[in-house]
Amino acid sequence: MNDLINKWYRNHALLYKVLLFFSTTFLIVYLFPKSGKFRYDFDKGKPWQSESLLAPFDFAIKKSSEEIEQEQIEVSESSAVYFDIDKSVQSNVIDLYSEKFKSSFADSIVANNINLFNAGESAINAIYEFGVLDEDYDYSASTTIILLDDQTQYGETQFSNLTKLDGFRIVIENELNINGLSKFEAAFVSVFFDIIKPNLKLNLSLTQNALDEKLESISSVRGSIEKGTLIISKGEIVEGNKYDVLKSLETEYESQVWNESNYNLIIFAYSLLVSLALLMLLLFLRKYRMEVFLDNTKVTFIFFNILLMILLTTLVINYNSIYVYVVPLCILPLVLKAFFDARLGLFTHVLTVLLLGFIVPNSYEYMFLQIIAGIVTILTVSELYKRANLFISVGQITLIYIIAYFAFFVIQEGDISNLDPSTFGLFVLCGLATLFVQPLIYIYEKVFGLVSDVSLLELSDTNTKLLKELSNKAPGTFHHSLNVANLAEASANEVGANAMLIRVGALYHDVGKMKNPTYFTENQATGINPHDELSPRESAKIIIDHVLDGIEIAKKNNLPDRVIDFIRTHHGTSLVYYFYRKEKDLIEDTNQDDFRYPGPQPYSKETAILMMCDSVEAASKSLKEPTSTKIDKFVETIIDKQMEDGQFLNANITFKEIQSIKKVLKTKLANIFHLRIEYPE
Incomplete structure (x- = not known):
């Protein structure tokens, strides 16, 4: 059991x-759509590029959305409308008319005019022949109207035959x-205005139910294709019925739900492709970015960002695929470049785009645009x-x-008349969303403990608390650190290293000297050397311990690990030669290991550059009457000695x-010492 635990512990990473x-x-596989995917790409009006296609199974030819919409409009216009009729209203109106007629026509001769009375009664019968509407309705004149009396069909007519509430004037005028x-028209209008009441009311529920039944009866297909039927031959133009058939086949593939027999197989195939992509990323890290591969936090960070981009894209596609270009996918290479390097950022971006090709529409166009955008990023x-x-x-x-989208559109459509300018607005929104990378980097720094150039810029400010404390307690060391930072930054720019990182590392590499500042020559302002009171071994221990003290101080002040690496490695495993020689003069068989820094040796280009610049700058203070020749020999000697000691074996520096x-250091030191050309007298 203990062996198993030990083995697990050794291999836990x-x-x-x-x-x-x-x-x-x-x-990632869980986020992928659970449906089939049509394997062919085609565009209307373009030649069929693949081999001749036979129907793989029986399927129906689906109507286009425009066809279905047109049928729905036709059905809506032809569907019957139901009105409830109140037959008692007409008899009540006739009774009211008899009373109103006598009071309105007081003249005895007029009142006894039977023809006048009958004309009004005929007008009422004409008005109520089909019914009077209770309000204005927006139906066409030919709309079929079903009249209901207690939910029983009473009659059928057209909407044009119904009388509107204010439409009785025309009926009276005709009668x-x-x-x-005709001379009595005004009097009759006045009478009818008071007595005419509506007797038709729309039965909305029955009308809607009838419409729904008809809409549901609309077929979404028109004909079918049998298995083995030739759909299209290679080189044929995709148009007309062939385009409809191909769209129907594509829809059939994409809408069919995986059945139990092939579900597991397709999931397995998806898993193979996704795992291959992620495996390539791990192999890339192991071969070219071993320091990242060995750090589980960094690997987790990379995988998390891939998953985040796929999740965002999936959510947008599920909502509306037209907004797929709003997803700021270029944030991925931006973030990875900020924390690692450009090559890793681009490699990861390309793999992510390949994975997204499974779920996005127009996958070739999408992948081309995103890869080009990633390269430009x-x-x-x-900086x-x-x-x-x-x-x-x-x-x-x-x-x-x-530009890329415009080019694709012209290639696919052949002209720009149908180009929707609002699509360009999606790209603008994508650009604005990409600006979110700044706060996102800050969040990642806090969550994953990483460091970016933004943080390095903040740390390079000499007014930070720790550097202020260093300048107060060990002013000589602070000045030495500034000089080393300038030398290291210039050297890094010369060989393409991370200049910002190495500058920050140089500023903090000697913070451990704050613990015992007077034991280091640059801080001995009085001329008194406290090492005179100590044995060589004790002095060497104080000198060596400034590395360990620096690491401790850096961690207390929450400096990033990438900066602490400079403190840890800036002396590598070099020998404190001065005190070793003093001890050796006293004890012949002195062990060199007792006078060596604990290491480790520099394991990056930046830490190696800092070791060179630190040693050269510190030793340059001992130069007396420096000349160009002395400086050249001095730089060569120090760096060659470090190379002979094998200090750069683990660093990727050539x-x-x-x-x-060396050339940069010679030039910089010559400028520091203000050397001039010696003119003959």
Whole structure:
């Protein structure tokens, strides 16, 4: 049992990566659509590029959305409308008319005119022949109207035959004209205005139910294709019925739910493809970024960002795929470049885009645009801590999106008449969303404990609390650190290293000297050397301990690990030679290991550069009457000695780069000592 626990403990980092690998694969596959996917790409009006296509199974030819919409409009217009009729209203109106007629026509001759009375009664019968509406309705004249009396069909007519509430004037006018009684029109209008009441009311529920039944009866298909039928031959133009058939086949693929027999197989196939992509990323890290591969936090960070981009894209597609380009996918290479490097950022971005090709529409167009945008992101974004650079780069990325999309649209459509300018607005929104990378980087720094150039810029401020304390307690060391920072930054720029990182590392590399500042020569202002009171071994211990003290102080002040690495490695495993020689003069068989720094040796280009610059700057203070020749020999001697000791064996720095650094250091030291050309007298 103990052996198993020990074995697990020794391999826990690898086991964690395996668990992370499988869990990320599972989550990505889970986000993928649970439906089939049509394997062919085609565009209306363009030739069919693939081989001749036969129907793989029986399927129906689906109507287009425009066809179905047109049928729905026709059904809506032809559907019957139901009205409830109140037959008692007409008899009540006739009774009211008899009473009103006598009071309105007081003249005895007129009142006894039977023709006049009958004309009014005929008008009422004509008005109520089909019914009077209770309000204005917006139906066409030919709409079929079903009249209901107690839910029983009473009659059927057209909407044009129904009388509107204020439409009785025309009926009265016609009736009086027929009987030659037009002079009484005003009096009749006044009478009818008071007595005419509506007797038709819309039965909304029955009307809607009838409409729904007809709409539901609309078929979504028109004909079918049998298995094995030739759908389209290679080179044929995709148009007309062939386009409809292909769209029907595509819809059939994408809408069919996986059945139990092939579900597990397709999930397995998806898992293979996703795991291959993630495996390539891990292999890349192991071969080219071993320091990242060995750090589980950084690997988790990379996998988390891939999963986040896939999740965001999936959510947007599920909502509306037209907004797929609003997802700021270029944040991924931006973030990875800020924390790691451009090559890793681009590699991860390309793998993520390949995975998204499974779920996005027009996958080739999408992948082309996103990969091009990712390349532009890597090439244009530099010094992310400068806000202007980010805005300029986002503008360039947005422009590339627009240009590439425009080119694709012209290729697919053949003209620009149907180009929707609002699509370009989506790319602008994507650019604005990309600006969120700044607060996102800050969040990632706090959550994952990483450090970016933005944080390095803040740490390089000499007014920070720790550097202020260093300048007060050990002013000589602070001045030495500034000089080393300038030398290291110039050297880093010469060989393409991270200049900002190495500058910050140089500023903090000697903070451990604050604990015993007077034991270091640069801080001995009085000329008194406290080492005179100590044995060589004790003095060496104080000198060596400034590395351990520096690490302790840095951790208390929450300096990032990337900065602490400079404190840990800036002396490597070099020998405190002065005190070793003093001890050896006293004790012949002195062990060198007792006078060596604990290490480790520099294991990056930046930490190696700092070791060179630190040693050269510190030793340069001992030069007397410096000349160009002395400085050249001095720099060569110190760095060659470090190379002979094997201090740079673990650092990815070449001989050519070391020669370039030597050249920079010689030039800088010559400027520091203000050397002039010696003119003959």
